[in-house]
Every structure is written in C-alpha cells, then in structure tokens.
Amino acid sequence: MWRKWAARGFLVIMVWALVAGLGLRPLNREEQKPPPATPRQLAAEQFRRFQAFMAGLPESPPEVTLVAVGDIMLSRFVGRKIKRLNDYHHPFHRVRDILKAADLVFGNLECPITPGREIVSKEMVFRADPEVVEALKAANFSVLSLANNHTLNFGHKGLADTCRYLEQAGIHFVGAGRNEEEANRTVFLEKNGITLAFLAYNAIDTTPPALAARGAKPGTSLLDLGKMAAAVQAARARADIVVVSVHHGAEYSLEPARCQREFCRAAIDAGAHLVIGHHPHVMQPLEVYGRGLILYSLGNFVFDQPFPHTRDSVMVRVHLRKTGVAKAEFIPYVIEGFTQPAPLNPGHPAAAATLRKLKAPLATKLLIGWNEKAQTFEQQTEKILYLSGETPPGRVRRTRNLHLEGLGQGAFTLADGRLRLEQGGRLLWESPPEWWVQDFSLGDLNGDGRPQVALSLWRMRGREGPPPLLPVSLDFSINNYLKVFRLRQQSLESVWQSPALARPLEEWLLADLTGDGRADLVALERDSGPGAAAGARALQIWHWQEEGFVPRWRGPSGGLRHLRVESRGEGRWVGVETPPPAPAAAGAPGPPCQQGTANVMM
Missing domain, CATH: 2.130.10.130 (Integrin alpha, N-terminal)
Structure with missing residues (x-):
C-alpha cells in the first residue's frame, strides 16, 4: 500500500517537474480568459463599428436639377441686336452660369429657326437665324417646346428647318413636328439615374385648330384632355418624372384662367409631376396641387415687349427625385435692353416684388455674397418652395x-x-x-x-505632433x-x-x-x-x-x-x-377661359 502511494507521489512530482521545466503553470478557469484589450485595440474596434455604421447609411438620393424658363423669341428687335453686335450668344450672357449649372434646361421657343428676310418691329411673325441654335446649345438648353402659336409663322418649311437644326445641335423638342406622330411624341431623357418624360401641348384658346399636325402634315400638338391624360399615363409607366408644358391662357393676364387650372390639374391627376405654362407673356402665380407643382406662366425670358409686366419674371430651378418634386428655387430677373435677361441681386427691391407675384408660402433661403465696397461679406435672403419632406443626410458618392x-x-x-x-x-x-x-x-x-x-x-x-518626452x-x-x-x-x-x-x-x-x-x-x-x-x-x-x-x-x-x-x-x-414651413395650399379657381378664340398676338 505504501509503495502504491509512493509511486503515485513520484508521478505527481515528475509531472510538476515537467511543467516547471517547460515554463508552464497549471491551468485554471481564471487564467483561460484572454488578456484585456489595450486602448488602441478598443479604439480600432470602435472605428470599425463607426465605418460599418457610415457604410450602412443610405446614399444621398439621386437628384436632377431642371431650370425652367419662359418664352424665348430671338427675332424682331432681338434678332437685329444680335446681328448688330455680331454675337448670337448675347441674349444669354448674363444667365449662362445659372443655366449651365443645371442638369437640364427647358423653355418655350417662340420662333421658327429658318433662313429668311429680316423681321421688322411690330410684326407678328417671327423668324430666327440658324446660328442661334449654337447659342441655345451653349446656354445648356436640353428640351424646347415648339407648341405655340408662332411655330408655323414661316410655314411647313420653317417648322421642318427648326426641327432639323435642333436635332443637329442635340437639342430635343416637343409639342410640334414634321408629322402628327412627331408632334405628339414624348421625349424621354435619363439623367443621374432618373428617367424624365417631356410632353407639350397647344391649347385651342391660343392656336387655331388648322395649325395642328394631321397625319403626314406638319404642325403642333393641340391640347385634348383625354389624349393628354392617356399620354401622361403612358409616360408615367416608363419614367420616374413626367413634365408637361402647356401653351395656354390669355395674354397679359396676371391670374390663370379657370381652363388653365383645369388643364394643369388634369395633367397632375394623370400622373405628371411638373406642369410649365407659357403664352401670357407675364408671370402668373404658382400652385401646389396634390404632389405636383404647376407654374401657370413663366412670362418672357428673351423678348422685346416693352410693357411693364412683360420684362420681369423668374427662372425656376426645380429639384427632382424619383419620388417627385422635392423643391423649387426662384431666381428673379429683368430683361435689360429688351434683349437680355439679367438676374437681380438678392437685395434689389424689384426681386422681392417679383417673388410676391408667385403668391405662395415660401421658405427663406440665405445668400451670402462679397461686398467689394465694404470689403466684407453681406447676407441677403431669397425664397424657396418645399414640396416633400427633408431627406436625412446619407453617404456621399x-x-x-x-x-x-x-x-x-x-x-x-x-x-x-x-x-x-x-x-x-x-x-x-x-x-x-x-x-x-x-x-x-x-x-x-x-x-x-x-x-x-x-x-x-x-x-x-x-x-x-512630435513624440512626447515622457509617456502620456x-x-x-x-x-x-x-x-x-x-x-x-x-x-x-x-x-x-x-x-x-x-x-x-x-x-x-x-x-x-x-x-x-x-x-x-x-x-x-x-x-x-x-x-x-x-x-x-x-x-x-x-x-x-x-x-x-x-x-x-x-x-x-x-x-x-x-x-x-x-x-x-x-x-x-x-x-x-433654412427649415421649411408648412406645405403650400391649393389655389382658387380663377376667371373663365375664352374657349374657342384663337389668340395669335405677341
């Protein structure tokens, strides 16, 4: 018995000796835990979590900026001024930076582009030289509406020339064409991952039905509510954003007529997100209807009309996302010398007066600029309209x-x-x-x-900084x-x-x-x-x-x-x-239209 215990004791001693010889110690539960992490290791893990959090944020949603402007007439006094200066870019010099900063630019071309005779003052037919196309391209115009009462001023040839010159410059056109199919087509564009559809129509209160495209005959696209609604619905099935342009209303009327509201609201009901109106030559109030924005009339952009309300308006910078119109900014300008839109400084009294014509609850936007005379920065305000909620900031790509x-x-x-x-x-x-x-x-x-x-x-x-002298x-x-x-x-x-x-x-x-x-x-x-x-x-x-x-x-x-x-x-x-106010409210019905009368004035 003693010998058995002695043998066991000897075995234990030998095991301890072996452990000691290998520099090992007996294991226990406390010693199985890993050593505590160092501050650097903890910080590295914290930063990995930070990176994972940032990577998990959604990317900032894609957005397209569309600048919409009013009537563009490059004939009559404007055309003569261009020739005298030998500068076809003259009308757009003061606004080019604003237009070129946009993803897309849309306007109403109120004159055919075709060679021909000089147009004198007070004529009611317009024509622009083919060289103006390069100026339109350089000013970043992407899509132009030809749905207006002056498109056929120089007949079918004038319209065909206009379409050809615009195509050669890579500028899309809607609302008129060399045949009925082209006049009524929808133009689809893709920008920043967003697909946009553009359509344009001529209301019968501005254009005689005889000017409509029929079969192989050139002409414009006349507005028919049923046809327009079907075209908008078809466009909405293919596009994220649908933009409709309408040439409508009474000239020089400061308020939209009832039929203008009916046309534009019908377009929104059919699925349009933005409706842009032309023809009155004066600026009219806007309306937020449903989830869409209606600009009833943007007045004149380049025009030689001398009347008080025909020389001031706004460029509208619309921010579009896949979900619709996010917001709209308004840039007041005045047409100087009857040929050149000139943006107003934010503090100019005329800028505030122009913005009041929009008759909408607008938020305040701050503009900070350099005052050369005072040698310091100054703060002014401008207006902006919000249509959708604020999107949280995301990852920048x-x-x-x-x-x-x-x-x-x-x-x-x-x-x-x-x-x-x-x-x-x-x-x-x-x-x-x-x-x-x-x-x-x-x-x-x-x-x-x-x-x-x-x-x-x-x-x-x-x-x-440099390594410290002592550990810190x-x-x-x-x-x-x-x-x-x-x-x-x-x-x-x-x-x-x-x-x-x-x-x-x-x-x-x-x-x-x-x-x-x-x-x-x-x-x-x-x-x-x-x-x-x-x-x-x-x-x-x-x-x-x-x-x-x-x-x-x-x-x-x-x-x-x-x-x-x-x-x-x-x-x-x-x-x-700055933070947006409450959503804008819908507008009033407005006066009735003069249905069936063709207005072919200035």
Missing part, C-alpha cells in the same frame, strides 16, 4: 473630372468612404483604409492657377479633420492638416467668392456652443494662408443645410437653406 498635367483626363471618385484618383483605368492614389473620407472639393487656394484637393475625413485621433495617455477618440493635398508627380502630396476639429464639418465646399482668384473654404460647422439648438449648424468662411486656413467671416447659426455656390446679379453667392 460623387466623381469629379480634372485635367492631369502630362497625363490627360483623370477623375476623383468618392465611394463608401474611400477617395481614389484614377487616370485611364489606372489607380494613382487612394485614401488609406483607416480614414473615412466624408467629402472632397477642388479649388485654387493660393492663386497659382493649379487646383488643390481638400478633403474632410474621420479617423482615430491617436498621437498628434493617448486619446484614441474618433475625430473630424480637414486635409489639403496638391497634385504632384501623378499622385497627391500632403500640404496641410488641421488638428481635430472641435466643430466637425457637416457640409463644406471651396469657392472663389471675392473674385481674387483664390478659393475660400465655406462650411456649415456643427454648432455645440452655449445656447445652440440640437442639430444646429453655423456658417463659417475660412481663408487660406501659407500656414493653413484662418477664419474670415462667421455667419448665422441654426437649422442650416444644403450649401451651394450660385450666380446672382454681378457676383457669386453662397446659398444655404
């Missing part, structure tokens, strides 16, 4: 093309928090995976004629930073980085607002100061100096959003929106 010296065309692409610079399918530079790039912008910060690249990003803070506890919190790069040898070279921003950048851009050739940083910063409301943002403008950005001007704070640079009057402005 965008591509920006640029010329790379010695390489040709290149492109920056931001997707899922990674920024890439590519050229010809070759990757030149990519942001590191430990960054989440929020947004980027190109601009000439130092006036050397070469663009710099600024980007805002989120990353772990870690240690910033590191801060691994996730912070927002701004970095500036320059293009160098087919890649990007870091120029400057901000410290961790106490007020993160919610929205921002680079733009030259003062005209000195140097871009400023315009930002909506998260405002967490004393008394700031939840979600408040403050507008801040920063100027670049050799050591980095320095504050230049601080603006208002509040529920600001949708920052963009815009052209108004003589300069560039920063537009920023």
Whole structure:
C-alpha cells in the first residue's frame, strides 16, 4: 500500500517537474480568459463599428436639377441686336452660369429657326437665324417646346428647318413636328439615374385648330384632355418624372384662367409631376396641387415687349427625385435692353416684388455674397418652395473630372468612404483604409492657377505632433479633420492638416467668392456652443494662408443645410437653406377661359 502511494507521489512530482521545466503553470478557469484589450485595440474596434455604421447609411438620393424658363423669341428687335453686335450668344450672357449649372434646361421657343428676310418691329411673325441654335446649345438648353402659336409663322418649311437644326445641335423638342406622330411624341431623357418624360401641348384658346399636325402634315400638338391624360399615363409607366408644358391662357393676364387650372390639374391627376405654362407673356402665380407643382406662366425670358409686366419674371430651378418634386428655387430677373435677361441681386427691391407675384408660402433661403465696397461679406435672403419632406443626410458618392498635367483626363471618385484618383483605368492614389473620407472639393487656394484637393475625413485621433518626452495617455477618440493635398508627380502630396476639429464639418465646399482668384473654404460647422439648438449648424468662411486656413467671416447659426455656390446679379453667392414651413395650399379657381378664340398676338 505504501509503495502504491509512493509511486503515485513520484508521478505527481515528475509531472510538476515537467511543467516547471517547460515554463508552464497549471491551468485554471481564471487564467483561460484572454488578456484585456489595450486602448488602441478598443479604439480600432470602435472605428470599425463607426465605418460599418457610415457604410450602412443610405446614399444621398439621386437628384436632377431642371431650370425652367419662359418664352424665348430671338427675332424682331432681338434678332437685329444680335446681328448688330455680331454675337448670337448675347441674349444669354448674363444667365449662362445659372443655366449651365443645371442638369437640364427647358423653355418655350417662340420662333421658327429658318433662313429668311429680316423681321421688322411690330410684326407678328417671327423668324430666327440658324446660328442661334449654337447659342441655345451653349446656354445648356436640353428640351424646347415648339407648341405655340408662332411655330408655323414661316410655314411647313420653317417648322421642318427648326426641327432639323435642333436635332443637329442635340437639342430635343416637343409639342410640334414634321408629322402628327412627331408632334405628339414624348421625349424621354435619363439623367443621374432618373428617367424624365417631356410632353407639350397647344391649347385651342391660343392656336387655331388648322395649325395642328394631321397625319403626314406638319404642325403642333393641340391640347385634348383625354389624349393628354392617356399620354401622361403612358409616360408615367416608363419614367420616374413626367413634365408637361402647356401653351395656354390669355395674354397679359396676371391670374390663370379657370381652363388653365383645369388643364394643369388634369395633367397632375394623370400622373405628371411638373406642369410649365407659357403664352401670357407675364408671370402668373404658382400652385401646389396634390404632389405636383404647376407654374401657370413663366412670362418672357428673351423678348422685346416693352410693357411693364412683360420684362420681369423668374427662372425656376426645380429639384427632382424619383419620388417627385422635392423643391423649387426662384431666381428673379429683368430683361435689360429688351434683349437680355439679367438676374437681380438678392437685395434689389424689384426681386422681392417679383417673388410676391408667385403668391405662395415660401421658405427663406440665405445668400451670402462679397461686398467689394465694404470689403466684407453681406447676407441677403431669397425664397424657396418645399414640396416633400427633408431627406436625412446619407453617404456621399460623387466623381469629379480634372485635367492631369502630362497625363490627360483623370477623375476623383468618392465611394463608401474611400477617395481614389484614377487616370485611364489606372489607380494613382487612394485614401488609406483607416480614414473615412466624408467629402472632397477642388479649388485654387493660393492663386497659382493649379487646383488643390481638400478633403474632410474621420479617423482615430491617436498621437498628434512630435513624440512626447515622457509617456502620456493617448486619446484614441474618433475625430473630424480637414486635409489639403496638391497634385504632384501623378499622385497627391500632403500640404496641410488641421488638428481635430472641435466643430466637425457637416457640409463644406471651396469657392472663389471675392473674385481674387483664390478659393475660400465655406462650411456649415456643427454648432455645440452655449445656447445652440440640437442639430444646429453655423456658417463659417475660412481663408487660406501659407500656414493653413484662418477664419474670415462667421455667419448665422441654426437649422442650416444644403450649401451651394450660385450666380446672382454681378457676383457669386453662397446659398444655404433654412427649415421649411408648412406645405403650400391649393389655389382658387380663377376667371373663365375664352374657349374657342384663337389668340395669335405677341
């Protein structure tokens, strides 16, 4: 018995000796737990969760901006002024920046484009030279309505020439054609992933039925409610957005007639999202009907009429999403010299007077511009109409093309928090995976004629600056930073980085607002100061100096959003929106139409 226990004891001693010889210790439950994570490991896991959260946000919904304008007449005094200046682009010089910034531009072409004799003052037939087509193209016109009472002023040949010249320039047309099928066709366009349909009609109170296209005979598309409703429904089955143009109403009437409301509301009921009216030559109120927007008359855009109400109106910038009209912005202008629409500065008294004609509950939009005389920025207001609810901010996805010296065309692409610079399918530079790039912008910060690249990003803070002399506890919190790069040898070279921003950048851009050739940083910063409301943002403008950005001007704070640079009057402005008011209400019936009478006046 003793020997058995002695043998067992010897075995235990040998096992302990073996464990000791291998540097091992007996295992227990406490020692099976992994060692606690270090602060850096915890921070890395936190950042991975942050990236997953950001990647899970929906992308900002695709949007198309459509600028709608009124009657375009490039004949009579306008045509003679163009020839005298030898400048077919003259009518659009003051509005080109606004038009070219839009994805699509729509207007009513109130004259055939065909060679012919000179049109003198007070004539009621119009004709424009073929050279105007290039000016229309350069001004970014995408679709033109030919559904009006002047389309056939120079007969079937004049209409056929108009269609041919527009086709050669790549400008689409609706509402008239070389035969009945073409006159009544729907034009479909795709932009930013959104399909749009355009239709146009001539009401019988503006155009004699004899001008309608029949079979192989050229002409316009006359408005028939049943035909229009069926065409809109068919277009809606293929398109996300349906736009209908109607040439209707009584000339110089400041209010839409009852039949105008009936036509336009019937189009919305059939599935249209936006109805654009022409012919009265004066601006009429708008209406929000159902989920659609009706612009009963946009008045004149380029016209030589001298009457008081025929020389002012608005360009309407409509923001379209797959769900419909999101909002509409209104840019007042006055026709100067009877030939040239000129946008009004936001503070001009005439701008407010023009906007009042819309008779709609509009929200306030802020415009910040440079006052050269006072050498400071000034704040003005403009109006905007909201039709849908606010969309929460999502992931930014965008591509920006640029010329790379010695390489040709290149492109920056931001997707899922990674920024890439590519050229010809070759990757030149990519942001590191430990960054989440929020947004980027190109601009000439130092006036050397070469663009710099600024980007805002989120990353772990870690240690910033030179290594400390003594060990310190590191801060691994996730912070927002701004970095500036320059293009160098087919890649990007870091120029400057901000410290961790106490007020993160919610929205921002680079733009030259003062005209000195140097871009400023315009930002909506998260405002967490004393008394700031939840979600408040403050507008801040920063100027670049050799050591980095320095504050230049601080603006208002509040529920600001949708920052963009815009052209108004003589300069560039920063537009920023404020919270929308209650939805707009429907309008009154209006006076009756004079049905069956053909109005072929100016």
